[in-house]
Amino acid sequence: MGTASSQKLAGRTIVMSGGSRGIGLAILVAAAREGANVVFLAKTDQPDPRLPGTVHTAVAEIEAAGGKAVAVVGDVRNEEDVQRAVDTAVETFGGIDICVNNASALNLTGTEELPVKRFDLMQQINTRGTFVLSKACVPHLKRSDAGQILTLSPPISLAPRWLGPHPAYTLSKYGMTLLTLGFAAEFESDGIAANCLWPRTTIATAAVINLIPGAADASRSPEIMGDAAVAIFTGPRRSGECLIDDDVLAAAGVTDLSKYGAGPDFAPDLFVDPVS
Known part of the structure; x- marks a missing residue:
């Protein structure tokens, strides 16, 4: 944690x-180390026996890293919840500089x-959620000097x-990407940059470890995505780029x-072709 x-x-x-x-959470903690203010919209008000962490433990972790955090309990599928998160950021911190889908x-x-119903859920959270949150943030991103x-x-x-x-899942994730590349073109003259970030490897989140046997040893830690985002x-x-986490870090x-785990025998993530 550096000085202010x-x-x-x-x-x-x-x-x-x-x-x-x-x-x-890894992205928010990494940003907090650089002094960021954070508002995040999430549903986990009470502990889930299958997955660690709630909005309350996340706030504590973000603030321990040096940032300021406010959790808004809600669902990205609900436009009113999304607007409440955006309004909270503006009222608490005076504006919005970065929107993360x-x-x-x-x-x-x-x-x-x-x-x-599972097809609908993926389209609603992934593609529609990206549209709704970005749309709500854009008026404030325009006022930032680094939106x-x-x-x-x-x-x-x-x-x-x-x-x-898995065409349905692929559609929902490609929808997120197409929207973001569209935002980059649509809002270029407003000074808003828009990019996508994706991991080279599977990432050792609780959800992935629960879903894929042996994933922990072949995956990098979430911190690589946090550092790449920062x-x-x-x-x-x-702007207008689809970026891979370790390429971003290499450019930096x-x-x-090695501190992120895995190694040369990592498991590549979905949608990432082997490096030739």
Whole structure:
């Protein structure tokens, strides 16, 4: 934790969907070390026996890292909840500089077996949630001198190996990416940058460890995504890009990734083709 004068995000305010655990929380903690103010919209008011952490433990962790945090209990599918989070950020911290679309639903079931209600859930949280939160933040991002949108979604590949196994999930994540690339073009003249960030490897969140046997040893820790996000927030302006976490860190001069775990035998994440 640096001094206030050396913190690169001092005075900056982030609004995020989700964030009570996993990658979202890692991003908020990394931003807090640089002095950021944080408002995040999440549902976990009470402990979940399957997953660690609530909005309350997340606030404590963010503030312990050096930032200021307010949790808004709500659902990104509910426009009123989203607006309440945005209004809270403006009323508490005076504006919004960064919007992070982090909330996401995952279901890798094939078309015949996937219930329609699960299809709807993924589109509502992933694609629609990205639209609703970004739309609510944009008027305030325009007033910032460094407005940014960051969406946790993948580069788009039309290769059958990515389109075929789980079209419904792929559609929802590609929808997040297409919206974000669209925002980059739509709001370029307003000074708002918009990018996507995705991990090279699977990430050792509780959800992934519960879902994939042996994932912990082959995955990097969520902190790599936190550090990559902060590098985007604080580095040279870029917009309209689909970025991979370790490429972002390499561009920032970070080449030793050993502290994030895994190693040369890491498990690649979905939508990321092997490096040739």
